[in-house]
Amino acid sequence: MAEFDYKHELSKVPHEPGVYRYFDLTGEVIYVGKAKDLRNRVSSYFTNTKNHDRKTLRLVSQIRKIEFTIVHTEFDALLLENQLIKRYQPKYNILLRDDKTYPFVCVTNEHFPRVLTTRQVDRKLGTFYGPFANLKPMYTVLDMFSQLFTIRTCNYNLAPDNIAAGKYKVCLEYHIGNCKGPCEAKQSEPDYNKDIEQIHHILKGNLKPAQEYFKGRMIEAAGELAFEQAQGYKEKLDVLQRFQSKSTVVNPKIADADVFSIASDESAAYINFMRVVNGTIVQTHTIEIKKKLDETDADLLAMIIVEIREQYGSQAKEIITNIPLDIDLKAEITVPQIGDKKKLLDMSLKNVLYFRRERQERAAAEATANASKKDRVLIRLKQDLQLKNLPVRIECFDNSNIQGTNPVSAMVCFIGGKPANREYRHFSIKTVVGPNDFASMYEVVTRRYSRVLTEGTDMPDLIVIDGGKGQLSAACDALKALDLYGKVPIIGIAKRLEEIYFPEDNLPLYIDKKSESLKLIQRIRDEAHHFAITYHRDKRSRNSLISELENVEGIGKKTAAKLLKHFKGVKKIRDATFEEIAEVVGQDRASKLKSYFSMLEQ
Secondary structure (H helix, E strand, O other): OOOOOOOHHHOOOOOOOEEEEEEOOOOEEEEEEEEEOOHHHHHHHHHHHHHHHHHHHHHHHOOEEEEEEEEEOHHHHHHHHHHHHHHHHOOOOOOOOOOHHHOEEEEEEOOOOEEEEEEEOOOOOOOEEEEOOOOHHHHHHHHHHHOOOOOOOOOOOOOOOHHHHHOOOOOOOHHHHOOHHEEEHHHOOOHHHHHHHHHHHOOOOOOHHHHHHHHHHHHHHHHHEEEEEEHHHHHHHHHHHHHHHOOOEOOOOOOOOEEEEEEEOOOOEEEEEEEEOOOOEEEEEEEEOOOOOOOOHHHHHHHHHOOOOOHHHOOOOEEEOOOOOOOOOEEEEEEEOOOOHHHHHHHHHHHHHHHHHHHHHHHHHHHHHHHOHHHHHHHHHHHHOOOOOOOOOEEEEEOHHHOOOEEEEEEEEEEOOEOHHHHHHEEEEOOOOOOOHHHHHHHHHEEEHHHHHHOOOOOEEEEEOOOHHHHHHHHHHHHOOOOOEOOOOOEEEOOOOOEEEEOOOOOOOOOOOOOHHHHHHHHHHHHHHHHHHHHHHHOOOOOOOHHHHOOOOOHHHHHHHHHHHHOOOHHHHHOOOOOHHHHOOOOOHHHHHHHHHHHOOO
16 A cells, blocks of 8 residues: 655645645545645644654544645635534544424425424424523423413414415414414404514514513503503513513623633533523523544634534624633624633533533443443542543552662552563663662663653553652653653652652652542552562672672673573582583683682581
8 A cells, every 4th residue: 555645745735724635545535524725734843753643643543634724814715614613523633513303493485474383493384593402491381381472383384375265263372362363364464463573573582572562552551441461461571571580680780791701621621602682591501522533612712602602693792701712703703700600611611621520420430330440449549639540551660779778679560450570560670879779760760761661562551650759750850851750650669658749749649548449559559568578588698698609719790690500500500510611601710619618618
């Protein structure tokens, strides 16, 4: 398979705003994106690979063709991106919500319009209001319409010719007072449309015209001494007043505005939308968007603002958000710090944070319920330490230098919550003189991960340092030197109070002493400590044996180490034949060794 020549493709991409599309080997669109500068944005995928996460690297590896469309402004690019994502549904893009997910209220385009609920949106059929994520407010509004207006519920074609021809007869709705009988010309179309006009106002969140409409008719009826009719209009005004009192009212000076707040985690973004009309919150909706790549909150929010404003038919001139947006959204963007707008934004944030917590807790509960005990512990550890990924592979380091002699370090590895003995490593300290735990930790972490980078072996999901802030700081310095800091989570565990320390955080974390996740960290730490102590004792014993062998004339450290490596102990050297020793160190040294051991036996 020929390698993708991205440099040649990039030479065709202009420095203009627009939308780009990536295709894979099969010709399928796998990603759609927008940019202020197409050349700069597209080239960043191929030239800044160190900053990419795994998903982005996988996307780049699959690109075999690039197409782009130049537009006038970044806002035009945002609109086009929105449309193309809906059309192609690329696997690396977030999936925008479908209009059919929630119901709408439709006021039809026909003679004597009807008011319907539908999930099928066809703008040719009428004017659509919604979507209504919560059905209760929608049915409350429809119930109010039935109390205020006499709107037909039949599906007759009430064209003037059909009415004049007498095709239809009034039904039960007419006889019980819910309809005025337009099918038999008992109500004129202009009179009927006065009610429809008020319905449009109310669905837009503007109650004042409807209130004035009923108030005017009440006064008119009273002036004509039609007191019963006037009382009917007064009751309709009361219905409107009760409906308005149940609405969340903010400062009337905030006339029309859309409020958006966003909070996210490593896998999803959570966005709350509140629509304010004439100082009243008329609609609210919170959604969850699953991330596909490492999208920023600003990029996600800009895309969702366009989508939701289109869905809700909003043309508010002000957008209130909790993060700044560097894009023209055809409205004034405000990030308030004080005042009534800040209180409104805080209300939105409270909703989105509650929604996020509820979703995270539900996901964690489901994952825990479906997991084995091993997975359950790792899931809990991930939550306690706020890790991005499940800590499947954990590596732990410990130093040992009893009385300042023979300094050594050890690393143990746990995979899936269980010790992986073949992955354990010993380190004899080479660059540090004397007992210096911090310098020793720097050396062994550097040596360990230099080798991992060179050999391309697995990097851990979590590094644990047995020690407090000093040892942790030394390990972090080693990771910084290797350009791994911030890419691999690292913690320190202090022995005395079992405190968990994070880099650059002065305050430790205290995990519940009964927690399975703390017990796992303790077990890993204790294993590293035991492994380091065992190696330290072996090394001390070995060094004492070497010192004993050095008493023999002609036997130095190298020769002594060579003998111990071959025979595994002084006793076995003493019991070996002359010929066996001579094969390792030669006849002259073998003769001296035999003479030395014979002298000791006398």
